[in-house]
Amino acid sequence: MDFHGRDSDLRRLSRLLDGVESKAGATRGRAVIMTGRRRVGKSRLAQEFCDRTGREYFMFQATRGRNAMAERRDFLAALTQSGLNAPAIFAHLSPPDWNGTLRALAEFLPDDRPTVVVLDEVPWLVEQDAEFEGALQTVWDQDLSQKPVLLILIGSDLSVMEALQTYGRPFFGRATKLDITPLNVADVQDMTGLGAAEAIDTHLLTGGFPEIVQTWEAGQPRVEFLRGMVSDPLSPLLVAGELSLLGEFPESSRSRAILEAIGDGERTFSAIAAAAGSSGALPAGTLNPLLKTLEAKRIVETDLPLSTSSDTKNKRYRISDSYLRFWLAFLRRAIPFVERGRSDVALDRIERSWSTWRGRAVEPLVRESLLRILLDSRWPEVEAVGGWWNRQNNPEVDLVGADRTPTARRVEFLGSVKWYETASFGAHELKELARARGAVPGTGDATPLVAVSRCGVDPGLPLAAHWGPDEIVGAWRQGPDRETFPWLAR
Structure with missing residues (x-):
């Protein structure tokens, strides 16, 4: 299977291995903690890195719920099968x-x-044996760190992996961190051969998860891809979401109910509480800690209105990765139809709501992309791009560029995201955006207005800047340093 993307991650791992070889640093060995959501491709990346370097390596994958003694026995058995010449005994x-x-x-x-x-x-391993962390620290300090070794520790439970690095834990301060995210939209375009606008659609519904993106045939239209995926109950698009959730949340758990409520479009605390309760709204004392846990696991993100005025109680919640957002909104309900052989009903329901869902789902991607684009614009000092809303959501502004977050000193621009299938950004959309000037704290008549549009903007509009799909995708294009790391070009 071909390996795509991950150039920056491979470069970082290569630099760490180069440091081991050059004997740079306080210890000869180096350790890295590699984290990321389930099914994002961490294990595949580690294997690809090992294969490309041509160095000797040893890999061991733990088994959940296994007896610790049996796990250690398997560890030694794997050691004998590696290239490290451990005796068969x-x-x-x-x-x-x-x-x-x-x-x-x-x-x-x-x-x-x-x-x-x-x-x-x-x-x-930590779950199986409470002594594992301490043993790892002791053996690292006394033995492993004295060897020319790059130790890569991989885990999908982000709260546990981050806890390993906190002060007071045995392995604190001994490893650098590498956070593995899904494939970016430029990688998705390269893999699918689609135009920029279509590649963004692909990224929104696959989330950039490699196992799903690689099933998208080159140049395949979105509807054709969906028709093929929803006709197969075992397709990666349908299955990956359920497997990801079951890995952490049983179907009957309250956390699962909260995720489903947010996936259905509920964004406020009170609306989520009402939707997630089985007989009445969930009490705040129950919902609050569950939301904090979901945030710690990076499954849910919290947005605050961005302006020069603090409004910490006016929170909006959303699912972090767009694939899980799409799965919760559409696919979890599609599965029963697919199993009954009525994939046509599932596809029709997706298509009826696709445009509305996409219009909101694209906003986080646009904001991330603008932070990259603005470094080479008239606003290089913008360090936060968010949105703004009041309690009544009137007005609700898609884009606010500011010098910092959560409370800005200066608002540099206001903007609108219009991701229509065929219509461009025109005078009507500009008029709606201009009405928000003055309503957003820190803005006035002189605040510049910007737009992001799937189908361009009408000529002659007094916009300070505007961007389209090509710029959004282009923001993520960063070529690897082939001269420094020639083996990356393989």
Whole structure:
């Protein structure tokens, strides 16, 4: 299977391995904690990195819920099957603790050349044995860090992986962090061969998750792709969302009910509480900690209105990644129709609401893209692009460019996102945007107005700037440094 994208992640791993080889730093060995949502491609990236470097490596993936003794036995068995020349007798040993198991690994790492060690699903190792963290710290300090090794610790439970790096935990301060995100929209365009506007649509409904994007045939229209996916109950588009959620939240859990409420379009605390309760609204004392947990796991994000006035109680909630947003909005309800052989009903329901859903779903991508674009614009000092709304959502402004967040000193511009299928941004849309000047704290008649439109803008409109799909996709194009890391070009 071809490997696409991830150039910046490969470069960072390469720099760490180069540091091991050049003996730079306080210790000879280096450690990196690789985090990211489930199914985002962390394990595949680690394997690709190991394959491209041509170095000796050892990889071990934990099994959730397994007995710790059996896990350690499998660890040593995997060591005998690697290229590190561990004797076959190790495959039959039952080490009593992780201290001895990790010391066995250190014993067989070479002293004269760099190697890569990958421990995958570290949260499950922590879950199995409370002593794992301490053993890892002890063996790292005394043995592994003295070897020319790059240790990669991988995990999907973001709260556990981030806890490993907090002050007071055994491994604190010993590893750098690499956060693996889904493929960006430029990578998606390269993989699918679509135009910029169509590539953005593809990114919105796949979330950039590699296992889904790679099923999109080159140049395939969106409706044709969806028709093929919803006709197969086992297609990655249908299955990945359920697998991702079941990995963390049972169907009957309150967290699952909260996610479904947000996925259905509820954005305010009170609306989510009402939708997620089985018999009446969820009490604030129940909903608050659950939302905080979902935020810690980076499944839910909280937005605040951006202006020169603080409004911390006027929160809006959304699903972080757009694929899960799409799955919750459409696909979880489509599955029963697909299983009954009525994929036509599922597809029709998606199409009826697609334009409305896409219009809001594209806004976070636009804001992220503008932060990249603005560095080379008349607003290089803009460090935050958000939205603004009042309690009545009248007006609701799609784009606010400011010097900082959550409370700005200066608002540099206001903007509107119009992602219509065929219509351009015209005088009517400009008039609506201009009405917001003065309503947004920190703005006035002189505040510049900008627009982002799927189909361009009408000529002659007094906009300070405007951008379209080509600019949104182009914001994510960063070529790797082929001269410094020639093996990346493979």
